[in-house]
Amino acid sequence: MAAADYSAAFTALKPVLGRYASRLYVRVDKPDHYYLETKSRSYKGERTFFAGIRAGKSHVSFYLMPVYSYPGLLKGISPGLKRRMHGKSCFNFTDVDPKLIAELKKLTEAGFKKYGEENLL
Numbered sequence: 001m002a003a004a005d006y007s008a009a010f011t012a013l014k015p016v017l018g019r020y021a022s023r024l025y026v027r028v029d030k031p032d033h034y035y036l037e038t039k040s041r042s043y044k045g046e047r048t049f050f051a052g053i054r055a056g057k058s059h060v061s062f063y064l065m066p067v068y069s070y071p072g073l074l075k076g077i078s079p080g081l082k083r084r085m086h087g088k089s090c091f092n093f094t095d096v097d098p099k100l101i102a103e104l105k106k107l108t109e110a111g112f113k114k115y116g117e118e119n120l121l
Contacts, residue, residue: 008096009094010031010060036051050115
């Protein structure tokens with residue numbers, strides 16, 4: 001399947017990050033790739049990756065760096081969202097599941113809050 005086959009998943013996931021666009025630095029904003037970094041240059045003078053979405057050949061990947069840096073944020077996630085995890089900070093989607101996207105929205109919010117508490121924004 002081509003990346004275009006997953007445009008609905010990408011379209012459903014982008015607003016989860018889009019709500020932070022004014023408070024973060026939008027590094028990439030393309031139809032198949034959306035990438036956010038912190039505005040502050042808090043790591044060795046560089047911005048820190050916050051989150052991104054990328055459409056691939058077999059799924060759409062949602063990367064959320066706060067859960068890699070602070071794995072405690074994952075405590076209590078649903079089995080459904082856990083099944084979507086690939087690695088330590090990536091969630092793969094092939095379809096739109098409103099419940100899981102809502103849960104991912106809350107997880108992203110918690111990650112943004114944690115980055116703020118750690119003065120990374």
